[in-house]
Amino acid sequence: MSPKDGGRSTAEARRALILRHAVSAFAKSGYHATPVTDIADAAGISQAYVFRLFGSKLGLFTATLELCFERVEQALREGAEGSLGGSAAQVLEGMGDAYAALIADRDLLMLQVHAQSATDVPEIREAFRKGYASAVTLAHSLSGVPATRSSTSSPWA
Numbered sequence: 001m002s003p004k005d006g007g008r009s010t011a012e013a014r015r016a017l018i019l020r021h022a023v024s025a026f027a028k029s030g031y032h033a034t035p036v037t038d039i040a041d042a043a044g045i046s047q048a049y050v051f052r053l054f055g056s057k058l059g060l061f062t063a064t065l066e067l068c069f070e071r072v073e074q075a076l077r078e079g080a081e082g083s084l085g086g087s088a089a090q091v092l093e094g095m096g097d098a099y100a101a102l103i104a105d106r107d108l109l110m111l112q113v114h115a116q117s118a119t120d121v122p123e124i125r126e127a128f129r130k131g132y133a134s135a136v137t138l139a140h141s142l143s144g145v146p147a148t149r150s151s152t153s154s155p156w157a
Contacts (some may be wrong), residue, residue, distance in 0.1 A: 031113075076095045088145050092145070
């Protein structure tokens with residue numbers, strides 16, 4: 001399929017494939033200890049092509065973290081949809097259950113833990129802060145619970 005008829009371009013498909021493998025690799029070893037070659041080998045793609053698509057190991061890690069938070073937000077939306085018509089507490093519980101189901105395989109959870117441990121890198125700190133703040137803002141919006149300054153501020157701001 002071509003991009004014109006709804007399919008992904010080769011670069012888009014490879015980017016998605018690399019990110020899937022990057023989630024697992026970074027979840028196991030974190031940013032500092034994961035060689036890009038491990039991710040490239042797992043995806044069956046050359047390291048040079050990974051760098052062509054992401055620019056650097058840091059670019060790959062931040063893209064992986066962005067994917068993580070996209071998946072978190074999707075789970076929050078699904079959890080809220082499953083609690084439509086319920087109280088704010090029920091919606092929050094539905095979102096919490098959906099998040100718990102999402103991280104049951106542990107890769108996304110461990111990726112978040114490793115990202116937090118690498119917030120000494122400014123780009124990782126900013127990607128984590130942005131993803132965290134977006135997820136918290138979404139949770140407030142979906143639940144109807146008003147946000148307070150402390151609830152929308154990432155500890156990594």
